[in-house]
Amino acid sequence: MAGLSIRDVGHVYDDGTRSLDGASLDLAAGEVVAVVGPSGCGKSTLLRIVAGLATPTTGAIDAPAARIGVVFQQPTLLPWRTVRRNVSLPLDLRGVRDDASVDAALHDVGLGDAHDKLPRQLSGGMQMRTAVARALVDRPELVLLDEPFAAVDEMLRERLNDLFLRLRDSRGFSAIFVTHSVAEAVFVSDKVAVMSPRPGRVAGVVDVPFGRTRQSDLRYAPEFARVCGRVSALVRTADA
């Protein structure tokens, strides 16, 4: 588990586009924060900075986690590798052979039986679960998810959100989960950070008071709707 502090981060692309300006966010060890905000406000840029794939122009990330797993919007699987060999990729790149960790990751996402299939033989949900297993195989302290389930239908997204919460519980990682869906943000997180339009900063944070164990039908509870309402109101204020 790892906490993280994003301190007043600004970022300017080479062409002069200011993507972030004074973005601050704290993440406690084991905490999941969801990030919502208008398209182009710098959510993906912020994740890339936390992942160490981009450098902030101003500000800093304090105590970045040693091991980070990333799940992108598309599964981005290698078509010629089996499920098992896609999942083992982060280990292969480090020159590590660890069949037990690959088996555990496949088991945890429910893909134990599909380990020798190729990506084209999988459903969309199985492809995303392969991408999640790949992000988890190296036992990351911090998992970054950039609209991971945006391309799947609503019913499947709910099942993948349930899976995410089970994995978070059993593996104990911290996570930053970017999404366009307010309901998804509230369901998967301990708090929701709402970003302002570009150049983005965190306009406000809404606490999600539901504890770690959540049943699917929480989505239809009045208190769930109330928290979603608070997030939506903040989105509207930040966008004004």
Ligand SMILES: Nc1ncnc2c1ncn2[C@@H]1O[C@H](COP(=O)(O)OP(=O)(O)OP(=O)(O)O)[C@@H](O)[C@H]1O
């Ligand atoms: N390589 C780049 N060069 C210049 N500008 C860029 C580059 N990548 C992104 N941008 C700009 O930076 C801003 C932030 O981009 P980013 O991808 O972080 O937004 P986002 O919040 O993830 O959007 P979305 O919700 O659509 O995924 C956008 O206005 C985008 O046009």
Ligand SMILES: [Mg+2]
């Ligand atoms: Mg993005």
